[in-house]
Amino acid sequence: xxxxxxxxxxxTLSEEAFLTINCTYTATGYPSLFWYVxxxxxxxxxxxxxxxxxxKGSNKGFEATYRKETTSFHLEKGSVQVSxxxxxxxxxxxxxxxxxxxxxxxxxxxxxxxx
Amino acid sequence: xxxxxxxxxxxxxxxxxxxxxxxxxNMNHEYMSWYRQDPGLxxxxxxxxxxxxxxxxxxxxxxYKVSRKEKRNFPLILESPSPNQTSLYFCASSIxxxxxxxxxxxxxxxxxxxx
Numbered sequence: 001x002x003x004x005x006x007x008x009x010x011x012t013l014s015e016e017a018f019l020t021i022n023c024t025y026t027a028t029g030y031p032s033l034f035w036y037v038x039x040x041x042x043x044x045x046x047x048x049x050x051x052x053x054x055x056k057g058s059n060k061g062f063e064a065t066y067r068k069e070t071t072s073f074h075l076e077k078g079s080v081q082v083s084x085x086x087x088x089x090x091x092x093x094x095x096x097x098x099x100x101x102x103x104x105x106x107x108x109x110x111x112x113x114x115x
Numbered sequence: 116x117x118x119x120x121x122x123x124x125x126x127x128x129x130x131x132x133x134x135x136x137x138x139x140x141n142m143n144h145e146y147m148s149w150y151r152q153d154p155g156l157x158x159x160x161x162x163x164x165x166x167x168x169x170x171x172x173x174x175x176x177x178x179y180k181v182s183r184k185e186k187r188n189f190p191l192i193l194e195s196p197s198p199n200q201t202s203l204y205f206c207a208s209s210i211x212x213x214x215x216x217x218x219x220x221x222x223x224x225x226x227x228x229x230x
Contacts, residue, residue, distance in 0.1 A: 043205055043221035095215045102148045107157035
């Protein structure tokens with residue numbers, strides 16, 4: 001079946017540090033890939049996405065590149081801020097084929113940024 | 116403002132007492148779904164609906180029911196709640212492009228405790 005693997009954390013960094021959160025996937029087919037962010041007490045929000053190989057999604061200083069050869073979609077940011085503290089979820093979805101049609105999520109990475 | 120609205124945000128109930136969590140979206144999305152979020156397990160899909168009167172099981176449907184009588188509403192029903200259904204629940208609606216969900220919008224979540 002389809003699955004997404006990411007580091008769970010917590011990942012603790014100092015402000016202005018470089019961030020990488022690894023995400024790898026297995027999928028039967030050609031998925032679209034997403035990063036969602038969940039701030040404390042809130043629902044998930046789409047952070048960025050990529051729909052085909054070598055696409056780079058970017059938003060709010062975060063970037064991730066769809067790497068088909070390594071089945072990866074690592075999230076990066078050059079200089080994190082305290083306000084980036086949240087839980088980050090990597091996810092995939094596939095074209096509907098009659099089965100469950102939703103997002104497959106990783107377990108989430110809790111990111112803590114210290115001033 | 117585009118949004119997915121869930122109610123209630125918090126609920127404590129007793130084992131066996133039927134309850135309904137409501138979900139409504141104002142974006143005219145065809146696809147809606149329910150997820151539960153548990154520590155160490157991430158988000159798992161409970162049920163989804165591809166359109167009015169079309170619903171299907173996700174990965175963890177046992178103990179839940181749903182209905183889709185109108186496009187905007189997708190309530191989650193627990194006929195006889197049990198303590199293992201204590202969780203954080205999210206409703207989501209999605210934009211579809213062709214046969215693929217391209218972006219999901221999430222409600223703020225319902226924290227359910229069954230005692």
